[in-house]
Amino acid sequence: MSTPIIKLSNISKSFGPIDVLHNISLEVNAGEVLCLLGDNGAGKSTLIKVLSGVHKPNAGTLEMDGKPISFDNPRDASNQGIATVHQFGGTFPLMSIGRSFFVGVEPTKRFGPFRIYDRKTANETAVRAVREFGITRIDDGDRLIGGLSGGERQSLAIARAVHFGARLLVLDEPTAALGVKEAAHVLRIVLEARKRGLGVIFITHNVVHALTVGDHFAVLIRGAKAADFRRGEKTREEITDLMAGGEAMAELEAEIATHIKIA
Numbered sequence: 001m002s003t004p005i006i007k008l009s010n011i012s013k014s015f016g017p018i019d020v021l022h023n024i025s026l027e028v029n030a031g032e033v034l035c036l037l038g039d040n041g042a043g044k045s046t047l048i049k050v051l052s053g054v055h056k057p058n059a060g061t062l063e064m065d066g067k068p069i070s071f072d073n074p075r076d077a078s079n080q081g082i083a084t085v086h087q088f089g090g091t092f093p094l095m096s097i098g099r100s101f102f103v104g105v106e107p108t109k110r111f112g113p114f115r116i117y118d119r120k121t122a123n124e125t126a127v128r129a130v131r132e133f134g135i136t137r138i139d140d141g142d143r144l145i146g147g148l149s150g151g152e153r154q155s156l157a158i159a160r161a162v163h164f165g166a167r168l169l170v171l172d173e174p175t176a177a178l179g180v181k182e183a184a185h186v187l188r189i190v191l192e193a194r195k196r197g198l199g200v201i202f203i204t205h206n207v208v209h210a211l212t213v214g215d216h217f218a219v220l221i222r223g224a225k226a227a228d229f230r231r232g233e234k235t236r237e238e239i240t241d242l243m244a245g246g247e248a249m250a251e252l253e254a255e256i257a258t259h260i261k262i263a
């Protein structure tokens with residue numbers, strides 16, 4: 001077995017008296033997509049915030065490439081190659097594509113005695129990076145982020161992470177607010193990142209999206225890991241039930257159908 005890119009062992013996190021995560025252990029290998037599933041409030045976003053340096057765990061350890069690591073802040077995590085795209089996006093709507101791509105690491109050029117932001121290089125590089133992922137609709141780096149569709153924003157964020165050498169891509173519900181075509185596009189980009197050897201953690205409520213990209217699945221129920229399995233080991237129905245917190249969804253769906261018939 002190869003050493004996982006990231007390994008979480010017995011991670012627990014509470015906020016004051018509220019226990020949110022209990023003893024979570026997970027591994028992600030290079031070139032593999034781990035789908036993190038679970039109902040609302042199960043602790044998925046909290047877990048990835050531990051991974052991306054937003055929260056410090058109360059207990060447990062993290063290892064990257066077999067070596068213990070800890071993060072004091074999100075910059076620490078991103079410097080070590082963990083790129084996180086948070087739920088509800090974190091990009092700046094009034095920034096241009098080129099600017100947002102290089103935020104904090106802007107390319108510069110000489111201007112008399114000064115060095116100034118090199119808009120042309122930034123724009124060209126950003127547009128080329130997204131084009132390598134097959135996104136041809138983004139062709140002008142001066143366009144504002146706010147004018148992009150949700151899928152384009154997610155795609156741009158992923159392309160940016162890959163461009164800057166991320167090894168682990170963490171995506172918190174990248175397809176949640178998207179239509180069918182846009183979601184398919186983002187899923188394709190996730191598969192492209194996997195092909196390039198990145199490890200991916202993909203959070204979703206959509207069982208079809210999970211089954212499309214996932215090599216490996218972990219289900220959280222009320223902050224604990226309730227299941228951990230590989231592609232092909234569970235049926236779609238079993239996965240749906242686990243995602244609903246262990247409820248038998250087929251029965252619930254049948255019950256709803258009866259009510260609809262009566263009404």
Ligand SMILES: Nc1ncnc2c1ncn2[C@@H]1O[C@H](COP(=O)(O)OP(=O)(O)OP(=O)(O)O)[C@@H](O)[C@H]1O
Nearest residue numbers: 015018020038039040041042043044045046047087
């Ligand atoms: N900073 C915080 N302080 C207190 N409680 C918190 C904090 N952050 C999260 N929680 C609680 O932890 C639980 C898990 O939240 P989290 O956002 O991780 O769930 P989730 O699985 O991502 O849910 P969703 O699918 O709705 O995004 C929730 O009950 C939430 O209220």
Ligand SMILES: [Mg+2]
Nearest residue numbers: 044045046087
């Ligand atoms: Mg969440």
